[in-house]
Amino acid sequence: MLLLSVSDLTLSLAGQRILHKIHLHVEAGEIVGLIGPNGSGKTTFFNVLSGFLKPTHGKVMFRGTDITSFSAPLRARLGIGRVFQNFGIFRDMTLEENVLVALECLPREQRLLLGNLRHAVHETLKSVQLETHAKRKASSLSGGQMRLLEIARTLASGKELFLLDEPTAGVSPKMTLQVAELILRLKREGKTVLLIEHDLPFIQKICDRVIVLDVGEIALEGKPDEVRHNKKLKELYFGADPTE
Numbered sequence: 001m002l003l004l005s006v007s008d009l010t011l012s013l014a015g016q017r018i019l020h021k022i023h024l025h026v027e028a029g030e031i032v033g034l035i036g037p038n039g040s041g042k043t044t045f046f047n048v049l050s051g052f053l054k055p056t057h058g059k060v061m062f063r064g065t066d067i068t069s070f071s072a073p074l075r076a077r078l079g080i081g082r083v084f085q086n087f088g089i090f091r092d093m094t095l096e097e098n099v100l101v102a103l104e105c106l107p108r109e110q111r112l113l114l115g116n117l118r119h120a121v122h123e124t125l126k127s128v129q130l131e132t133h134a135k136r137k138a139s140s141l142s143g144g145q146m147r148l149l150e151i152a153r154t155l156a157s158g159k160e161l162f163l164l165d166e167p168t169a170g171v172s173p174k175m176t177l178q179v180a181e182l183i184l185r186l187k188r189e190g191k192t193v194l195l196i197e198h199d200l201p202f203i204q205k206i207c208d209r210v211i212v213l214d215v216g217e218i219a220l221e222g223k224p225d226e227v228r229h230n231k232k233l234k235e236l237y238f239g240a241d242p243t244e
């Protein structure tokens with residue numbers, strides 16, 4: 001089933017072209033990686049998908065509905081969830097309160113499926129090994145721990161489509177594996193993930209497909225292995241190694 005369909009999407013900001021004629025179809029259950037140089041428009045593309053920016057031109061369809069003019073909160077209610085590149089957690093609340101807020105926002109029928117909410121909060125924190133810190137304020141966590149809390153909270157929020165902007169930035173290798181496992185678990189539940197990452201092995205491990213953005217345009221698209229060995233990727237993403 002086609003979940004997300006982006007056609008001819010163009011965005012200019014302050015007279016500058018940021019995204020140009022982007023076409024993208026994402027099937028339900030796919031994990032699609034989005035890579036590209038700094039400033040190539042990846043986060044901006046997520047801003048358009050989640051409704052924080054309106055495109056200058058083009059259309060975004062989600063589950064068969066044209067959502068191009070829908071607000072960000074409405075898109076979230078329809079099932080689009082997002083982990084931000086910069087932290088989006090409530091720093092003055094404890095870890096368990098942070099998770100509880102997310103679970104309490106679930107539609108009633110999904111919330112009932114969870115059974116005991118306290119237990120669900122515990123399980124969510126446990127999925128990123130933060131359960132022993134449940135009573136601490138989020139502001140007291142380290143940078144990487146905050147990131148993990150935000151990921152766990154978003155992933156528990158019962159959305160259909162997850163937009164994850166560099167979820168493993170600042171996360172240690174072992175926990176990165178754990179995040180990969182959380183994302184793959186979502187896929188097994190039939191959820192769909194769009195993932196921005198600079199960590200190519202991570203992308204390769206979990207993505208079905210990779211899109212490469214370059215100055216706001218799709219420069220390459222294909223299976224992770226195909227894209228990784230493409231000469232064009234080396235040119236525009238990796239650059240020349242001065243030590244070679």
Ligand SMILES: Nc1ncnc2c1ncn2[C@@H]1O[C@H](COP(=O)(O)OP(=O)(O)OP(=O)(O)O)[C@@H](O)[C@H]1O
Pocket residue numbers: 013014016018036037038039040041042043044045085
């Ligand atoms: N509000 C804005 N007004 C003007 N230009 C903007 C605005 N937001 C982003 N840009 C520009 O759009 C371009 C794309 O930025 P974006 O944050 O989407 O890049 P990115 O691919 O996510 O990069 P990174 O890998 O560094 O996170 C950049 O040149 C940036 O300066």
Ligand SMILES: [Mg+2]
Pocket residue numbers: 042043044085165
């Ligand atoms: Mg970015």
